[in-house]
Amino acid sequence: SNSIRIGIVGYGNLGKGVVSAIGQNPDMELVGIFTRREPSTLNNPDGLKFLHVREVEQYSNEIDIMILCGGSATDLPEQGPHFATMFNTVDSFDTHAKIPEYFEQVNQSAVKSGKVAVISTGWDPGMFSLNRLMAESILSEGTDYTFWGKGVSQGHSDAIRRVPGVKAGVQYTVPVQSVIDAIRNGETPALSTREKHLRECFVVAEENADRERITNDIVSMPNYFADYDTTVHFITQEELEANHAEMPHGGFVIRSGVTGKNNRQIIEYSLKLASNPEFTASVLVAYARAAYRLSKEGVSGAKTVFDIAPGYLSPKSPEQLRAELL
Numbered sequence: 001s002n003s004i005r006i007g008i009v010g011y012g013n014l015g016k017g018v019v020s021a022i023g024q025n026p027d028m029e030l031v032g033i034f035t036r037r038e039p040s041t042l043n044n045p046d047g048l049k050f051l052h053v054r055e056v057e058q059y060s061n062e063i064d065i066m067i068l069c070g071g072s073a074t075d076l077p078e079q080g081p082h083f084a085t086m087f088n089t090v091d092s093f094d095t096h097a098k099i100p101e102y103f104e105q106v107n108q109s110a111v112k113s114g115k116v117a118v119i120s121t122g123w124d125p126g127m128f129s130l131n132r133l134m135a136e137s138i139l140s141e142g143t144d145y146t147f148w149g150k151g152v153s154q155g156h157s158d159a160i161r162r163v164p165g166v167k168a169g170v171q172y173t174v175p176v177q178s179v180i181d182a183i184r185n186g187e188t189p190a191l192s193t194r195e196k197h198l199r200e201c202f203v204v205a206e207e208n209a210d211r212e213r214i215t216n217d218i219v220s221m222p223n224y225f226a227d228y229d230t231t232v233h234f235i236t237q238e239e240l241e242a243n244h245a246e247m248p249h250g251g252f253v254i255r256s257g258v259t260g261k262n263n264r265q266i267i268e269y270s271l272k273l274a275s276n277p278e279f280t281a282s283v284l285v286a287y288a289r290a291a292y293r294l295s296k297e298g299v300s301g302a303k304t305v306f307d308i309a310p311g312y313l314s315p316k317s318p319e320q321l322r323a324e325l326l
């Protein structure tokens with residue numbers, strides 16, 4: 001067949017979202033889902049093809065693009081450089097401060113293997129990054145702001161779940177509405193990280209776990225929580241399931257600039273998402289199509305959203321895009 005053959009590594013919220021997004025894109029087919037768990041032990045009502053990651057090498061000729069659905073805290077730093085030695089990859093590495101270093105590591109593997117590795121895509125980093133770049137390039141004199149939420153950050157939720165003694169947990173990113181209102185009114189305040197968002201964590205602790213130590217590990221975690229006012233609430237598994245099962249998110253990128261004789265120009269891009277992982281997965285799948293085309297053109301190495309022309313994301317031909325969307 002002519003369809004793009006996709007593999008998935010990791011079957012958490014994001015991996016499930018990718019399965020569903022592939023189903024919405026007729027030019028793609030799912031070859032298999034690689035997991036570190038024993039495939040036979042997975043609950044599989046939809047009859048998906050689960051494989052153990054140890055079998056992955058046998059699939060190097062059967063998969064065009066491997067979508068890496070692990071977390072940024074501990075999975076991707078290993079998996080990104082590793083899988084790029086064998087496959088074209090797409091991932092959503094989202095520890096902003098470590099992206100330059102991650103890029104270099106993945107790039108080394110991908111240049112050597114001749115594969116394309118699209119890193120750090122999704123919505124932030126990803127669609128928000130693109131919009132920051134365009135807004136800043138267009139309004140060279142201005143200030144830009146990114147606000148997230150209120151919603152469940154997968155990256156931060158994953159990070160708290162990796163703290164010893166934590167059984168389950170979710171993290172809500174909460175934007176400070178008063179500063180958003182001021183910016184929409186044309187003000188351009190200088191804001192520290194702490195002044196823009198609060199972070200609220202709901203944690204199910206293991207029995208007899210030291211809650212004070214857990215709280216401390218969370219609020220002091222670099223990159224994720226240390227620069228924010230973070231609150232940690234301990235709840236039961238039942239409360240978590242009853243009140244925190246949904247994963248909405250969203251936010252916006254805004255640039256407030258001036259041109260000419262002080263004409264204020266405001267650009268805003270916003271997302272309102274009922275499911276953060278399903279949306280992130282949809283972005284990954286669009287970039288898988290781009291990675292496939294780049295690879296066919298002989299491109300190799302690590303790429304970010306900044307390096308990929310938008311037309312590569314679309315299943316439509318350049319002619320069709322010019323006629324329909326320009």
Ligand code: API
Pocket residue numbers: 094122123124125148149151152153154155156173249276
């Ligand atoms: C937050 C954002 C979320 C960005 C989206 C994605 C995620 O703090 O809510 O982890 O959900 N950084 N990177």
